[in-house]
Amino acid sequence: MVILFNVVVCACLGATAPPAGMVMIPGGEYTPLFTKDAKPRSVSSFFLDVEAVTNAQFLQFVRANPQWRRSQVAEVFADSGYLRQWTGDLDPGVNAPPEAPVVNVSWFAARAYFKAMGKRLPTTDEWEFAALASATQADASRDADFTQKILAWYSQTTPSMLPSVHEAEANFHGVRGLHGLVWEWVIDFNNAMSVGEGRDRNDFDRDFFCGAGALGSANPNSYAAFMRFAFRSSLQGSYCVANLGFRGAKSIPAP
C-alpha cells in the first residue's frame, strides 16, 4: 500500500529540539529480521512520541472531526470493530480509561489523527530501531533476558482494561511502552509481509516474507520480531484490533 519512507539527511543532529511529548531517537543502523543477506539498514534520526495516543486524546480528535466518530466513520476506512470498547461516539466509558492507550483504531484513522498536527506514524524501520532498546541499552537485541521479557508479554492475553500509558516502562531513549502495552501501527505495516504461512519458501517476494524461518531470516531466533512482523502482515488498513494502538513520529526538519 502506501510506503512513505522519509529519508532526511540531517547534518546537524541536536540542532532542533524535540516537540513536546517527543524524544529524539538518534539515527543508526539495524538489521531487520527479514533480510536474507543480513544487510543492515540505516535509520535517520527522528522524533518519536514518548507515549502512545490515549483515549482522552483520541476523544478530542473525534469531537473535532465528526467523520471519525464511531457512528459515522466510512466502512472502507474502519471495520465494524472501530472504537468498539467505547460506550458511545463521544463517551469512552469505564472500559476505556482516559489515560489508557486507545485501541480498535484503523490505520486510516490513525493517519488522519496525526495529519492535522504535522506528525505521522513511524515507519517499520523507525519503530523496530527504537524498539531495540531495553531500559539500559540502546540495542538489546542480543540480550536474552530482554528477548525473554518481550516474549513473556506476547504470551499473555490482553487484559480487559488496559493500564495507563504513563505507567509503562521507559526504554533507553525515554520512550514508554513500546513493549508490554499494546501493538502499534506503523505506516508501512504491510510492507514486510508474512504470507500467513510461516513456512513458505517459494520465490514470492523473498525479501519480505517473514516466516520462512531459517532460510529467509537474518536471525531466526528472534521470535519476538517474528511475531511483530507476523502480526503486522495479518492486518489491513481498515482493521481495528483490541490491542492495537499507535503513537506519532516526526522527521527532523532540515535546518
Added chain:
Amino acid sequence: MWSTGQGETIQSQYALNMQHPAMLTSTRSIHGLAFHPLIPMISTRPANSCNPKRTFLAALGLGIVIAVLNSCDGRPDLSSTEKKIQESLSLEMRQRASMNVAAPSIVAASPAPGIASEDADAAPEGEEAAVLADAPHVPPPITRKHPTKVIVKLEVREVEKRLADGVNYTFWTFGGSVPGKFIRIRQNDYVEFHLMNHPGNKMPHNIDLHAVSGQGGGAAASFTAPGHESIFSFKALNPGLFVYHCATAPVGMHIANGMYGMILVEPREGLPKVDREFYVMQSEFYTKGKFGEAGLQPFDMQKALDEKPDYVVFNGSVGAVTGDKAVQANVGDRVRLFVGNGGPNLTSSFHVIGEIFDHVYSEGGSVANRNVQTTLIPAGGSSIVDFKVEAPGNYIMVDHAILRAFNKGAVAMMKVTGEENKLVYSGKIDDRIYQPEGSDIQTIPVVYKPAPLARNKNERIDHGKLIYQRVCIACHQAEAQGIPHAFPPLAKSDFLNADVKRAIGVVANGLTGKVTVNGETFESIMPQLMLSDEDVANALTFVLNNFGNSGGEVTPDQVAEVRGKPVTAVGAKPELTN
C-alpha cells in the same frame, strides 16, 4: 477404507461418553439421519463402485469427464480384485471371527484407494454444521452414506489455564483448550472452514489441516488478525486421522503454546464399530521454570530450540486424563483411541500398560498392523488404535520413553470396571517368601557369626571333628589312614604322637619335603591351611583323641606360639624341635 467389518460380532451399544451440550444438539438431524446408537455402520463397499457406465453418466452430468479416467485408472474390475483379496484372507477372517475381533482392512490393499469412488465426482448433498468435541471426547460416528457440505467453525482463543498443580501457562488454543477440538467428517465431504480469531487475542493465527490437499493446508487462506474471521473450503479427498495446527510465524512457538488438534476423515464405509472412542493427544511444553515450579510460567524459547521440554503431557496438562478425569470403559468393551502427537519436537512411543493393541492404523493411515505393544507417533502425526478390554483395572497410557511418563507428566488413565476374568488375568494368586537357596529358615539376609569358642576338651573334640570332616579328610581320609605313597596316615601316627608341638607347627605353617610316618616315607606338600588358632587346636585335639592316637588337648595358645615358625625337619623322631 478401514475394514469390511466381517467377523464383527460385537453386540454392545455404542456408548460414547458425551458430556458436551453441543453434541446433544447435533445438526446431523438436518438429513433425518440423526445419530442413533443402534444404527449399524455401513461397512461394505458398493459392488459397482467402478461401473464404467454409471460413472460415465454421472460424470457427464457434472461435466467432469476427467474423473472417469481417474476413477477406473488401472483397475478395470475393482470388485473382483477385492474378491480375490477377500478369498486370500478368508481363513484368517474366520479365525478372527471366532475370536470376536474386528477384521483387518482389506480395501487398504487395493491398488488405488482414495479419490476414485462412487461419490468423488458427485456434488455434496445437503449441508450440516460439524459436531466438535473437546478431548478426551470424540464426536459420534458419521452415519450418512453420502458426502455433504460441512461447516466447521473453530475459534482461536488465548487463555491462561492450568498446566500442572500450581503451574499456569498461557495456552493458545483451537477452541479454548489443548488439544484443539476434534473434528469429524466423511471422505469426500466439502468443508467450509471458518477460523475465528477472538478479539481479545494478542496474536494473528491460522490453521494448517493435514487433511487438506493444497498449499499450506489452508494456512495462507486462514491467516487471521485478532477480531477477524477467515473462511476457506476444501474437499476431504483422503480418509485418515490428521493433525491440524497453527502455522503462523514463529510456527514453533504457536505449536509449543498448544495450537494443534485432530480432524478425522472417516472412510466412505465408516470405521468398524466399537463401544467407546477417545481422543488423546501428546505434546510437550517448554517453560521458564523447571517441572513443577509454581506460578504462571512463560514460554522458554531456548529450551524449545534445544528440544528439552519440562513437560510432556497428554491432553494439554499434567493429570488431564487421570484420577477423576480418567476415561472409563467396561470389561468387554472394544475401545478405540484416536491418538495424536502435537509435538512440537518429540516423537511419542505410545503404549497402554496392560493392553495389546488389536489393531494399529499406523500414522493414522489405512493399513492395520495387529497385536502391537507400542506404536510410534511422529510429531505432527497420529495413530488409531483399538483393543478389547478383557480385565478390570486402571490402564495407564504412557509415552514409553519412560522418563517422560514418570518425570514430565506423560501419563493418562483408563478405568475399566466389570467382572474379573481369571482366565485372562488371574491377579495375584499367592504371595510367598522367595528362598533362593532352598532354605526354609532364612527369610532375611543373615549376618555371618563365627562359631562359639570351645569351652572344654569335649567341645574341642566336637568342633574339631567338623573341621576334620571339612578340611583334613580330603587327604588323610575318613579313618585317618591316609593314602599310601601320597598322604601319610594320622591314625596311630608315630610322627604325630612323638611330638605334638611339631604337629601343631605342621598344621599351622605347612610342611614341605620328606617325612617318615609309621615306617613309610612320604614326599609331598602339606599346605598352610587358612584355619584360625582355635580351629587348628580343635582339629588336632580331635585327631589326638581318635584313630588310636594317644590323646591330649591342644589349645589355641599353643598354636599361636608356633605359628610362623616353619618346621623343616622330617622324620618320625623329633630332631629340631624341643
